[in-house]
Amino acid sequence: MAQEIPDRVSKKFLYVNRKAPYGTIYALESLEVVLIGAAFEQDVSLAFVDDGVYQLTKGQDTKGLEMKNFSPTFRALEDYDVTKLYVEKEALQARGLSEADLVVPVEVVSAQRMAEIMDGQDVILSF
Amino acid sequence: MLHTVNKSPFDHNTFETCLKFARQGSAVLLIEDGVYAAAADTAVSKRVQEALKSVSIYALKPDVEARGMQNRVMDGVRLVDYGGFVDLVVEHNAVQSWL
Numbered sequence: 001m002a003q004e005i006p007d008r009v010s011k012k013f014l015y016v017n018r019k020a021p022y023g024t025i026y027a028l029e030s031l032e033v034v035l036i037g038a039a040f041e042q043d044v045s046l047a048f049v050d051d052g053v054y055q056l057t058k059g060q061d062t063k064g065l066e067m068k069n070f071s072p073t074f075r076a077l078e079d080y081d082v083t084k085l086y087v088e089k090e091a092l093q094a095r096g097l098s099e100a101d102l103v104v105p106v107e108v109v110s111a112q113r114m115a116e117i118m119d120g121q122d123v124i125l126s127f
Numbered sequence: 128m129l130h131t132v133n134k135s136p137f138d139h140n141t142f143e144t145c146l147k148f149a150r151q152g153s154a155v156l157l158i159e160d161g162v163y164a165a166a167a168d169t170a171v172s173k174r175v176q177e178a179l180k181s182v183s184i185y186a187l188k189p190d191v192e193a194r195g196m197q198n199r200v201m202d203g204v205r206l207v208d209y210g211g212f213v214d215l216v217v218e219h220n221a222v223q224s225w226l
Contacts, residue, residue, distance in 0.1 A: 019138075020135055020138070020160045020163065020194070021193075021194065022159070022160070022190075022193050022194065023133070023134075023135070023159045023160030024160075050137065050138065051135050051137055051138050051160070051163070054135075054163065054194060057194065057195040057196075058195055059195035059196075059197065059198065060192075060193060060194060060195040061192040061193065061195070061197070062192075062193040063189075063192070064188065064189025064190075064192055064193065064208075065189050065190065065193045067193065069193070071195070094137060094169060094170040095137065095163070095166065095169050095170070096166055096167060096168035096169040096172070096199065
């Protein structure tokens with residue numbers, strides 16, 4: 001008979017994204033790890049600060065680079081119950097971007113609020 | 128001289144250093160994450176506009192498109208394809224790749 005795994009642990013995971021897509025492999029690798037973490041039914045949140053906000057911009061077209069455009073994958077995160085995406089307001093503003101320029105609904109937060117979110121996690125993975 | 132910059136101006140000072148050493152009449156080609164410098168209405172766009180008075184600035188179109196920046200490129204920055212990249216290399220006596 002199947003038994004429940006006792007004392008199943010669910011931890012709060014935060015993935016901090018600070019790199020633009022395509023120029024380095026960090027952004028894609030982060031997304032891969034997020035999907036793995038979500039498959040283990042952990043409590044997953046994503047933070048986007050600095051150039052990390054560029055990962056979410058609309059209109060990405062990588063045909064000319066012959067690289068995979070992974071921005072649509074952010075729209076699939078909802079299916080993995082990953083719905084907490086936090087974007088730092090100042091990072092958006094410095095880059096002339098607004099919430100309307102992003103491929104998924106996010107919560108735009110101040111640096112202070114982002115610090116609180118970071119403070120409330122069990123595990124933080126930074127990319 | 129043709130200068131190439133492949134780093135985001137928000138993450139590295141590569142672009143700023145390039146502009147410091149780019150002499151009047153030289154060309155600056157933004158590639159990879161460097162293309163973010165070409166966007167209008169950012170924290171660095173004023174600096175780019177000022178630089179345009181003395182140097183030509185280009186951005187590599189496939190890199191611009193990959194990053195979804197095709198509708199944000201500021202006036203005065205010219206887009207080139209890979210063939211245009213080669214032309215720029217041929218037209219200039221030397222290439223300085225800022226990394």
